[in-house]
Amino acid sequence: MVNEPLAPVERHAPASEARRRLFVALAAALGVLLLGGLFWLALNLVSQQGARPRPGSPAPDFELRLFEGYRAGYPEVLRLSDLRGRVVVINFWASWCEECYKEAAALERVWREYRERGVVFVGVDYLDTEAPALAYLKQFDITYPNGLDVQQRIAKAYRITGVPETFFIDREGRVAEAVIAPLTEADLRRRLDALLR
Amino acid sequence: MVTDFGHLAVIFAFLACFYAAGAAAYGAVRNDDRFVQSGRLALFLTLPLIFIGALGLWYALITHDFGVQYVANVSSRSTPLFFRITALWGSQNGSLLFWCLIMAAFVAAAMAKRWDVDKPLLPWVTAVMALVLAFFLFLTLFLANPFVRTDFPPEDGNGLNPLLRHPGMIIHPPMLYAGYTGLLVPFAFAIASLITRRTDNLWLQVSRRWTLVGWAFLTAGLALGGRWAHDVLGWGGYWGWDPSENKPLITWLIATAFLHSAMIQERRGMFKNWNVFLIMLTFASMFFGTAFIRSGLLTSVHAFAASDIGPYFMVAMVVMLMACAWLWLTRLDTLKSERALDSAFSREGIFLLQNVLFLSAAFTVFIGTIFPIVSEALTGERVTVGPPFFDQTVGPQLMALVLLMGVAPLLAWRKASARAVLQQSLAPLVFAAAVVIGLALGGMSKPLPLVGFGIAAYTLAQTVMEYVRGVRARVQATGESIFLALWQLVERNQQRYGGYLVHLGVVLLAIGALGKGFYGYDVIRTVNLNESFSVGGYTFTYRGIRPVACEFSDCQTVQALLLMQAPDGSLTAMFPSRDHYPEQQHTATIPYTAGHFNEEVYVILAGWERGGAVASFQVYVNPLINWIWVGSAVMIVGFLVAFWRAPEPEFAPVRGRVTRLARA
């Protein structure tokens, strides 16, 4: 294995040397750019995990355009920050979600019972289409404010992983608890009583 | 007890890796062969040690030792023995151990061969391999340990993910792992060559066969993955541009580019630094893809659950990339081409073009795969990059590659003559034109698939012509019979004609992809009992549903009977079904396929109401999809032809060659 080139190749012509340097510098810059991007992605990955609002942290504010007939006396666009001073129950649901059907009646009953005590229930309809959503609300005769989460903005802010998911917000606008399961009347009462105390 | 022993063995393997790397490097620097040998033996030792670890985990799986968390996660008392064995790679932690096992096997095999010839490279090859293996063992031991026990063993486990209970899924991961780790070998040799500042082709020639093996495993893994998706996922297709599919595809594309440009270095001594760059890129893509899938960054059909190994992967990746870039940049001078390019219109030139296309295709897949994350990180909204994007951007690039595949063999090395190329292209061009006209007359009016089929026909004819020309020359020269001539031709040029067979497989695959992509369609129909509906030329009659025994004890199967009448009047009974797994809250749609070779009819039971009085079916008509399986098989056969009994690369002194030349 002799490795002499067939014909001598010009090695140190100044023009090609400069070009080579440029090339090397470019390659290095590209590499650095790539590495920077990777680092940034990695950091992003780490920060993404476990970003659900923790108990005690302020509940992300949002605006919710309410369905007609499901405004419970609130304006067309409900803002969470306007409810400061009240205990708020944010319930994420969808008409295609089987589990949601299990808790819908309980939510409505407890809402009727607690609404005089300064509790507000807010139904956030997730990834749903209009007609089945309204049919769902009608089926359970739901009266608390409900609206569609347009472009999943609220769901993203609360980092929900699915439906149903329910957030309890205290009077100071902080997240008291997040529940990732259908709730019973007893569950709701226990938590609300604790928050109202 | 046995399991803990296995755990211990893996810890020793981890330590052995560090010893191997240190001893080999020290031996190389001090020029002391005893240390190098010791390092080599230590690296050998990792194979039996990791195997003991795997045995330990197997033991726990087979004996239902639910005290081991991993066992409880992937199996249950009702899991059959076969699936308890394959459950070793059924989930993140175990599959990492399995990955290490396969990697150790490749490493040991590479170390076992040709210790004398490759001597100058081997200390560094040992060190590189040991470090890579150490990294994966680190992940296995510290971040995703399958041996971890729990203080409260459950009564029963969760059972294996129903999606993974398919032969395709059982062979597919080992294939991919073998592909990836096979590509570790040429990478290690390239790095060793850089470290020792060698300018020759030794690393390429030594690792060439390993590259081929890795490539073939990757190909088989991709094909089996497609088959699995077709049989199990129930959406009628074979390829969904899912992140976990794209990742091996990116590596495959770069590895294929490398395989081709390596030929140029071997023959012409050119593209040296390019080849080193390509193999680094191949390895980096493997690493990057594995990091993304395993860290749960990309949601996908079978992404592993989110875990915290992502950042470690990233750090390792960055360190590795920086080391590679430094080695490469500081040694650019030693890797100058031995020869100049005579003309762009030559085999070398077209190979370069083909490399460009492979890389830009790989880059396209890459950017489409990571774009959702990037967009989410930047704007908060996760943009979906679905198959339409890939079809429109990657599709044409792959078709252009198919075209190059037909043209390239016609171009001579150094400088090709346009006249000769045209002359040899004439017959295939006529064939392609005839095919296009035939298809157009037959009723295909879309221009894009016609162009695609034209290209495929041209390349098909051209590839076949390569054989024809070779056989004809032999018959004329020796008077052999055609079959003998073909045999002799292939036997004497295994790599070349094996390669053409692979090309042939690619063309068949392309034809299948075009057919399915442009002419496949599906409809969903809801019908009453005994009601009929028609799709394409087929008429279906719904005849009821019934529960049947499920293959596994933890599921319930409901099967529908659908009678299909083909356009030619023949009747086929179809039994699409649904498996429900109550414990896992999972429903699998089991398709039923019928039709003929060129047109598959694929039926799914989409749902039913009122005890089966009404049922919905999704019917896919998949033209030419079978060509994809055939094409994949032909590719593997082509690899076997190229690989089987192929002479080992010779490193004999030039003397032997001289006598041969003198005789000639």
Place this chain on the structure above:
Amino acid sequence: MRQTLLRGLAFCVLLALVVLGARSAGAQGLGVDEQTYHIAKQLNCPTCAGRNLADCPTETCAQWKAEIAYQLQQGKSAEEIIAYFEQRFGTTVLQEPPKQGGTLVLWVAPLGAALVFLAAAVLAMRRATHRQAPLAAATASEDPLVAEIEAEVQQRW
């Protein structure tokens, strides 16, 4: 021999053009089911990882498909329906990222990369060819024996 082949080729190309021209007529009206299917193929189902709406078996997707069919019956066009879904659920529901705005980057990047790679290759080729004059006697030999020797020499030198 060559002339006949060439003529045959020219004839074939001509015929192909004629046939193509004749066939490019006619898109026929589709039923609601087919239209729904075509629209669903262009949408993405958020509850189904990586699958389009048409192929997704979940309950959410069944509802979405029903919504498409309903809107079609209301006389909405495919574009309007897709725009409705995008407005309601965000760009994430589009199978194909729009070729405008931020996602245009995605569409341009492959093309840009291909051009950059190509430019680099052309540059490298030009550098390689300019470095020295072509070797003498670069003609590939037709004689297999001579060709073999040449190959040996090239490979082993």
